[in-house]
Amino acid sequence: MIHGGDVYTDGLLQGRELIDYSSNINPLGVPKSFIDNIDEAINALTRYPDIQYRNVLKGLKEYIDCPEDYFVLGNGAAEIIDLVIACHKSLLIVVPSFVEYEIDAKKWGCNIEYSYLKEDINYNDLLKNEYAQLSYDYKDILNKLQKVEAMVLGNPNNPNGNIIDRGEFQKILEYCESNNKVIIIDEAFIEFTGDSRHSFVDEVKKYKCLFIIRALTKFFAMPGIRFGYGISSNAALIKNIKLKQNPWNINCFAELAARHVLKDSIYIEKSKEWIRAERPRFLKSLKNIYFIEEVFLTYGNYVLCKLNGLAFEKGLNSEEFYKTCLEQGFVIRKADNFRGLDKQYVRLAIKDRASNEKLVAMLESLKF
Amino acid sequence: MIHGGDVYTDGLLQGRELIDYSSNINPLGVPKSFIDNIDEAINALTRYPDIQYRNVLKGLKEYIDCPEDYFVLGNGAAEIIDLVIACHKSLLIVVPSFVEYEIDAKKWGCNIEYSYLKEDINYNDLLKNEYAQLSYDYKDILNKLQKVEAMVLGNPNNPNGNIIDRGEFQKILEYCESNNKVIIIDEAFIEFTGDSRHSFVDEVKKYKCLFIIRALTKFFAMPGIRFGYGISSNAALIKNIKLKQNPWNINCFAELAARHVLKDSIYIEKSKEWIRAERPRFLKSLKNIYFIEEVFLTYGNYVLCKLNGLAFEKGLNSEEFYKTCLEQGFVIRKADNFRGLDKQYVRLAIKDRASNEKLVAMLESLKF
Incomplete structure (x- = not known):
């Protein structure tokens, strides 16, 4: 297991x-907006889905506020993680984190580097009844990035739940942008932070090095539906991933979900x-x-x-x-x-x- | 397009x-047995699917009469076609046929050989008001098989609809079995022949060289659901394909469909x-x-x-x-x-x- x-x-x-x-x-x-509209998917069952998934892209564009060509759609985030990792020969994985990063990197024969989270127990904080932190080791990440083509980290990270510190991360972002390294940020849990400013999607337009992963799985409570997506302004990377994909990879129920739940305010x-x-x-x-x-x-x-x-x-x-x-x-x-x-x-x-x-x-x- | x-x-x-x-x-x-049971899938949405899909395999075993470990499940037949082709460095494609064979073979950098169907217009038959045939060129196939690791053909083939002649095919089967070549038979339309004896699934136990592809797409009228499967007694090939797959590749509606429609007599x-x-x-x-x-x-x-x-x-x-x-x-x-x-x-x-x-x-x- x-x-x-x-x-x-x-x-x-x-x-x-x-x-x-x-x-x-x-x-x-499951959001009511999905259940209420399920007949649309049932009626669509006997047709192949739109091979270009235009309505899904329209929904994502409204939700994320990015052009439609920034998106790549997956049969769950699992497909997106797999394929974006497949595009690189070496990968820095911030750990502990979702085990699939490592499984995929090994499957594709990537050279793997690891950067370990630091246990940061500030006793003054603890006295004030605050919490210990597992934090990204930004120096170590910057250092190890020299050896790899890409890195992956969670924001918030799983299993600890901490998020990226924007100030500390800026150097990493600039370094990757200048050196053609890709930063894969898995934001599968980002909506739970309750504050959209914790996300890096707004930086995607400015930084080609960013590749953000999202999904309906966790926040919209639909792991059974299988729908994830990647977001990047790096057109070559998006194209590379799409070339690896199979046609009609999104089922009609996932299509329905993407169209309805993202606007279920x-x-x-x-x-x-x-x-x-x-x-x-x-x-x-x-x-x-x-x-x-x-x-x-x-x-x-x-x-x-x-x-x-x-x-x-x-x-x-x-x-x-x-x-x-x-x-x-x-x-x-x-x-x-x-x-x-x-x-x-x-x-x-x-x-x-x-x-x-x-x-x-x-x-x-x-x-x- | x-x-x-x-x-x-x-x-x-x-x-x-x-x-x-x-x-x-x-x-x-869409089969009524799917619609009638759709609440099962809706109730399963908030759980990850069984990563081993045990109930689906049970259903397939009953439908196809093969051991459960002969099966590999795909997000549509498209995934199975893609991954079985990915396992080979060279491929003979019988054409004209489903365009995806060639797209996948090129994607994976396979050396491709083609064997063209023969237009077989027997004027005596035509006088008797029978039909012209596009038939497999068995001699050409046998000849070209020497140059490749695997071949793919449809049974019935798309777009013509003709089926494999068992007698003519026997030599090819024996040759591939003896020479470790893989025969991929796409049986996406097999149920429409109306006679299960046209399928090669019964040969799977005897011939390790066979890899059969099936799906719910056509006969069960569910292209939107995305469910296909491969069948082979070649354990190494099945394992190789599974290693390339992502976890939870089958959504809960496809899972439901596989469990119900295959036994909808x-x-x-x-x-x-x-x-x-x-x-x-x-x-x-x-x-x-x-x-x-x-x-x-x-x-x-x-x-x-x-x-x-x-x-x-x-x-x-x-x-x-x-x-x-x-x-x-x-x-x-x-x-x-x-x-x-x-x-x-x-x-x-x-x-x-x-x-x-x-x-x-x-x-x-x-x-x-």
């Missing part, structure tokens, strides 16, 4: 009422209200759990936690914790298959208020 | 009632009844059209026609014919972008009785 949260193999969904904290999906569920606003309220509340509760040593600052809808060192030495690792939670009806994400993390780390989704309260109450009741 | 029937670019679907004879989709439409039987009745009737009517010189024998739900030589010399080519039909409310398929065919050829779908009668009546009324 290379991906987390394989609830099918583990048989977790068979006949048990479990609350899934391993998968980071918006708890508001009610869903978008409700989701942002939920995450703005629930994230600080949930993090604070987790911080009070005695066997959790660190709760890392997150801008996403998930939170990375480090188990208490003493408890860890006595045998409380992510495996044990996973099993215990499962007995209590919760699936959590062991984080040790993220490069750079060990069995002291677990990741929890941030869900609706009621579920979060249940999880916290359960955690408070545990004794190790 | 490389693919036929791009009704979106041509603006054909905008506000006009056109009958589409350019796209070969089962006129019975009412739909399957009705469809076979329709094609058995309509195909001979439609072909016979076309044969009586004075400006159609040849109607080629077909086992598919489409028929290739050769325009009359005299009319052709006077300017009636596929372009002219296309325009005239369009004025009359019908979209037909010009066949000159199939390698080996010129503007004397057009392809027509076989549709429901009422539409076919309308088309024939329109054709009968034309004067060139």
